[in-house]
Amino acid sequence: xxxxxxxxxxxxxxxxxxxxxxxxxxxxxxxxxxxxxxxxxxxxxxxxxxxxxxxxxxxxxxxxxxxxxxxxxxxxxxxxxxxxxxxxxxxxxxxxxxxxxxxxxxxxxxxxxxxxxxxxxxxxxxxxxxxxxxxxxxxxxxxxxxxxxxxxxxxxxxxxxxxxxxxxxxxxxxxxxxxxxxxxxxxxxxxxxxxxxxxxxxxxxxxxxxxxxxxxxxxxxxxxxxxxxxx
Amino acid sequence: xxxxxxxxxxxxxxxxxxxxxxxxxxxxxxxxxxxxxxxxxxxxxxxxxxxxxxxxxxxxxxxxxxxxxxxxxxxxxxxxxxxxxxxxxxxxxxxxxxxxxxxx
Numbered sequence: 230x231x232x233x234x235x236x237x238x239x240x241x242x243x244x245x246x247x248x249x250x251x252x253x254x255x256x257x258x259x260x261x262x263x264x265x266x267x268x269x270x271x272x273x274x275x276x277x278x279x280x281x282x283x284x285x286x287x288x289x290x291x292x293x294x295x296x297x298x299x300x301x302x303x304x305x306x307x308x309x310x311x312x313x314x315x316x317x318x319x320x321x322x323x324x325x326x327x328x329x330x331x332x333x334x335x336x337x338x339x340x341x342x343x344x345x346x347x348x349x350x351x352x353x354x355x356x357x358x359x360x361x362x363x364x365x366x367x368x369x370x371x372x373x374x375x376x377x378x379x380x381x382x383x384x385x386x387x388x389x390x391x392x393x394x395x396x397x398x399x400x401x402x403x404x405x406x407x408x409x410x411x412x413x414x415x416x417x418x419x420x421x422x423x424x425x426x427x428x429x430x431x432x433x434x435x436x437x438x439x440x441x442x443x444x445x446x447x448x449x450x451x452x453x454x455x456x457x458x459x460x
Numbered sequence: 461x462x463x464x465x466x467x468x469x470x471x472x473x474x475x476x477x478x479x480x481x482x483x484x485x486x487x488x489x490x491x492x493x494x495x496x497x498x499x500x501x502x503x504x505x506x507x508x509x510x511x512x513x514x515x516x517x518x519x520x521x522x523x524x525x526x527x528x529x530x531x532x533x534x535x536x537x538x539x540x541x542x543x544x545x546x547x548x549x550x551x552x553x554x555x556x557x558x559x560x561x562x563x564x
Binding site: 288289292324325334335338380381 | 470475477481501529531532
C-alpha cells in the first residue's frame with residue numbers, strides 16, 4: 230500500500246521536485262506538495278522539508294522558514310512521533326525550529342560546495358536507516374554554503390551517548406578523515422536524529438541519488454527505509 | 461517612537477571564516493598589526509511604543525526569538541529616542557544591562 234509523503238514547499242525551495250520524483254516515481258508512493266502557508270499536513274504519513282534557499286537564506290539559513298505557518302503543524306506532528314525528514318535547507322530549518330540540536334554554520338572554506346561525497350552510516354537504529362547496516366557507505370551529492378555542523382561539547386556528548394549521529398562524511402572506503410570532510414562539520418557529522426529518533430536532518434541529498442541515471446542510486450536506501458518503517 | 465540598533469555576532473569560541481578571510485586580505489595589503497577580525501550583522505528597527513521598558517522588552521524578545529541564533533550567536537542592542545540619544549543598551553555576552561538615561 231502506498232503511503233502519503235508530504236513535501237513542504239517554501240518560497241525558495243528547489244529540491245521539492247527531486248523529493249517528489251524519488252518518493253513518487255522511483256518508490257511509487259503518493260506524494261503531495263504542501264504549501265508553506267497551509268495549516269494542515271493533509272494526512273501525510275511522513276513529512277519532507279526539502280533543500281533549497283527558503284526566503285533567500287536571509288538572516289540565517291532556515292531562520293525565517295522556521296516561522297512559516299505550516300511549521301506549527303510540522304512541530305506538532307514531530308512531537309507526536311511522526312516521521313520528519315529535513316534535507317539540506319530542511320536540516321537548517323529543523324535546527325532553527327529546535328526540533329534538532331546544534332546549528333549549521335558557513336562552510337569553513339566559505340565556498341558553496343556542489344559535488345558528490347561519501348557518507349558512512351553510523352547507526353541503523355533509526356526509521357531512516359533501518360535498511361542500511363552500520364558502516365555502509367553511500368555516495369550522494371551535497372550542494373550547500375552553510376553545512377558546517379556545530380554543537381557545543383555537552384550537546385555533542387549527548388549525540389554520541391544517545392547514538393544520534395546518523396551519517397558522517399567519509400572516504401569511499403568508509404574512513405572518517407579530515408580530507409573527506411567537505412565543510413568543516415564537527416566530527417564530520419553529516420546527519421543526525423533527535424532523541425526520539427523520528428526526526429532526521431542531513432545536509433547531503435539522498436533524493437538526488439535515487440536512480441543510476443543521476444550518478445548514484447545509493448541514497449534511495451534512506452528513502453526506502455522510511456517507507457518500510459511505515460509498513 | 462524608539463529606534464533600536466542591534467548587532468549580531470558569532471560567539472567568541474566559534475570560528476568566523478569570513479573574519480579570517482578579511483584578516484588574510486588585510487595582511488596581504490600590509491596591515492600586519494591588524495588581527496582578530498570578526499564580522500557580524502547590523503539590524504536597525506523602529507519601535508512604535510510609548511514606554512521604553514515595553515520597547516526594550518520587544519527588542520529583547522525579537523533578538524532571542526528570531527534575530528540571533530543563541531546556539532551560535534551573541535547579540536547586543538542600543539535603544540535611542542527620536543533625537544538619537546541612547547536610552548538603553550544590552551549585551552548578551554556580558555549579560556549585563558545598563559540604562560544610561562538621557563545622555564544627549
